[in-house]
Amino acid sequence: MTTPSATAPRAPRSAPARRPGRSPLQRRLRALRRAAPLTYVGLLLAVFVSVFPLWWMFVIATRTTDAASRFPPVLLPGDRFDDNVARLFGEASANFGTGLLNSFISAGTVAVSVVLFCSMAGFALAKLRFKGRDFFTVAVVLTMAVPVQVGIVPLLVLMEWLGWRGELQAVIVPFLVSGFGVFMMRQYVSQGVPDELLEAARIDGCSTFRTYWSVVLPALRPAMTVLGLLTFMTVWNEYVWAIAVLTPDNPTVQFSINQLQESAYARDFALMFTGATLATLPLLILFVLLGRQLVGRIMEGAIKA
Amino acid sequence: MRRLTRLRAAADTKGAPYLFIAPFFLLFGVFGLFPLLYTAWVSLHDWSLIGGNEGFAGLDNYARLLSDEKFWNALVNTLGIFAVAVVPQLMLALLLADTLNRAIRGRGLFRMALIIPYVTSIAAMAIVFSTLFGTEFGLVNQVLGTVGIEPVNWRGGRFSSWAAIAVMIDWRWVGYNTLIYLAAMQAVPRDLYEAAALDGASRMRQFFQITIPMLRPTILFTVIVSTIGQMQLFTEPAVFDTGGAMQGGTQGQFQTVMMLVFQEAFRYGDYGYGAAISWVLFWIIVALGAVNALLARTIKGAP
Incomplete structure (x- = not known):
């Protein structure tokens, strides 16, 4: 099930006995809710606006720079993608290959870590009994409301103390946990893991960690996937922190894009759009694989909020 | 044992x-x-990239901030871009959600298509949009040219640059908010609409008198989330800028507060002043959050 609407109990319909004019009314209602052809035109327009910039980005990445300024716009891919990619990777100041690799490493590491640590904390806050549990739960919610990114200046000072400036761990370690992740996991554990299951594990002599590992984690798999995807996206997209703390010789992909744009090549649209395409592609591939779950999660989250 | x-x-x-x-x-x-x-x-210190902590400075950084035109300019820009972006964003999302809440064929596909912008790379798309909003050869100006509108220097003016940045933000977030509203709309009891239809209320009236009031908490939630996010707006205007100086246009017409923090702390190396701006920004965000929460309580308290 991807949509909560399919599982959520619908409001009870009014009893037919009380509404004698039910069937004509129902017909009228359905007519009211039915979509007119114009509605589809509007929706298709919205889809077009959503997809056009992406498609155009790819088209320019397969052509020469002058294609970006042509009007009417060029809408079909050309045959220069290989050339552009080769040129991009040859561009020393952007260091694009390292950037892509570093982004994969940092986003992947953080995604695994967030999923693991947040599901642990979420499990403890949802199911284990201990002193201060309510306090810690409130604390987690508060951390979500605090805009920690505002602390960027001292965070950089901290990185200098640690000698991490310009090192890849500077874009990994500060993001290893997330309050949002703990909160989300807590919700899923309290709804998706029945107490009887945990009780059975305890009777079988499982330690708390064993219970977490072999009972809770398997039950959380769908939620973990979505949290992992959201985290990967966030870290992949991290821009301000990357350009503050990293150096051109050891960039992430966002830093590389920034380098491309700051260099004299800012007018080389084919090159920049090739970089933009390669920076977007991994996220789009993940979306194709996991998009349905993502849509489901966003909508579920809305109802809880 | x-x-x-x-x-x-x-x-x-x-x-x-x-x-x-x-x-x-x-x-x-x-x-x-x-x-x-x-x-x-x-x-509270004289603290710089080169010299490190050079001693207690009291409220000097804050005194400087109060009389710094660049700070007030950045604050106005941040709030202005937020206002220009958030209103059309939420209205479009409500409209699209209401549309998708009808008997639509292929609703699942539409939902997927509308969420695509949310899963793209922000900086990459900002590059694409910056090109679209180019003065001479940008697609937007060329399209406007076909209806006789003179080319707009999008980066040059205050309002035009805000509008271009707002388009980038909204492109990304309309679909996301649409899904949130759609979920909330699906939770509204059908009875309400049936009763309204019985009383002869038009679709428009149902939308304004049932859907919107029932969605108020959700709308407020999305406003709070966008406020917190947008007060820290950085990537879109930074990429839209040319040269990477974090200047936000020749006159700083679209320099946001976070861009100013970046410029002062990391471009000029003045950590103390950068921290003072961040700390003020932090309290602005907290205050806006509190106002929103208070509003939420008032609305919930109302019958």
Whole structure:
């Protein structure tokens, strides 16, 4: 099930006995809710606006720079993608290959870590009994409301103390946990893991960690996937922190894009759009694989909020 | 032997919960809470990239901030871009959600298509949009040219640059908010619409008198989330800028507060002043959040 609407109990319909004019009314209602052809035109327009910039980005990445300024716009891919990619990777100041690799490493590491640590904390806050549990739960919610990114200046000072400036761990370690992740996991554990299951594990002599590992984690798999995807996206997209703390010789992909744009090549649209395409592609591939779950999660989250 | 097992079990029940929450609170404390609070400390010092901490400065940085035109300019820009972006964003999302809430063929596909912008790389798309909003050859100006509108220098003007940045933001977030509203709309009891239809209320009236009031908490939630996010707006205007100086246009017409923090702290190396601006920004965000929460309570309290 991807949509909560399919599982959520619908409001009870009014009893037919009380509404004698039910069937004509129902017909009228359905007519009211039915979509007119114009509605589809509007929706298709919205889809077009959503997809056009992406498609155009790819088209320019397969052509020469002058294609970006042509009007009417060029809408079909050309045959220069290989050339552009080769040129991009040859561009020393952007260091694009390292950037892509570093982004994969940092986003992947953080995604695994967030999923693991947040599901642990979420499990403890949802199911284990201990002193201060309510306090810690409130604390987690508060951390979500605090805009920690505002602390960027001292965070950089901290990185200098640690000698991490310009090192890849500077874009990994500060993001290893997330309050949002703990909160989300807590919700899923309290709804998706029945107490009887945990009780059975305890009777079988499982330690708390064993219970977490072999009972809770398997039950959380769908939620973990979505949290992992959201985290990967966030870290992949991290821009301000990357350009503050990293150096051109050891960039992430966002830093590389920034380098491309700051260099004299800012007018080389084919090159920049090739970089933009390669920076977007991994996220789009993940979306194709996991998009349905993502849509489901966003909508579920809305109802809880 | 048995006693040992029991002891271990007791230690497990007592200690394990704390071990489970420890990684989150330790890491958050060191890399989230500490830098945030330390911002206040740094802001009270002469602190620079080259010299390090050069001594207590009292409220000097704040005095400078109050009379710094660039700060007030950045604050106006941040609030202005927020206002220009958020209103059309939420209205479009409500409209699209209401549309998708009808009997639509292929609703699942539409939902997927509308969420695509949300999963793209922000900086990459900002590059694409910056090109679309180019003055001479940008597609937007060329399209406007076909209806006789003179080319707009999008980066040049205050309002035009805000509008271009708002388009980038809204392109990304309309679909996301649409899904949130759609979920909330699907939770509105059908009875209400049936009763309204019985009374002869038009679709438009149903939308304004049932859907919108029932969605008020959700709308407020999305406004709070966008406020917190957009007060820290950085990537879109930074990429839209040329040269990477964080100047926000020739006259700073679209320099946001976060861009100013970046410029002062990392381009000019003045950590103390950068921290002072961040600390003020932090309290602005907290205040806006509190206002929103108060509004939420008032609305919930109303019949």
